[in-house]
Amino acid sequence: DGGITQSPKYLFRKEGQNVTLSCEQNLNHDAMYWYRQDPGQGLRLIYYSQIVNDFQKGDIAEGYSVSREKKESFPLTVTSAQKNPTAFYLCASSIRGVNQPQHFGDGTRLSIL
């Protein structure tokens, strides 16, 4: 079955530590996205990538970094510069184009120790 796999499901970060969230898809989608969701809120876009080796900042990119070395993979690093990282992080992918739905993974919940 095709889909998006996010790992780990739960992650804990110590002060001053960088952590990396994994996102892998086998849907052969060109576009991939990272979102942050806070309790009772909608999703906010962190970074997105339309093609391998290219990515753009979303609305809340400060304190985060990404890479897109392979079509299937779009890891997100939450750096120590992100002062309020506790949130639910969702990865999505889609076929390129404006009238395409996005397919989501099941998320990673990040907490601070």
Place this chain on the structure above:
Amino acid sequence: SQQGEEDPQALSIQEGENATMNCSYKTSINNLQWYRQNSGRGLVHLILIRSNEREKHSGRLRVTLDTSKKSSSLLITASRAADTASYFCVLNFGNEKLTFGTGTRLTIIP
């Protein structure tokens, strides 16, 4: 803000009843999408309706779009306990990004 505003924020109905959720927005859109999110899970795409369409159906779901009023509604007929989830109105303005509302939390009472 360019995000859609869902109404109501929370809705509880008896199993078997119909559920209606509304979304209003302020800026012209290219398409509007509805997604469902079960607690602690990712989002699932339900329906995409383009700006030149007025109504779409998918199983027990019916979505309408009125671009003159800048509003959309999602109707779930004959609700089931498994429909308990948050439902998000999501806007596309003609680029490859989506703008999410804060959602309607639907509870189906068995």
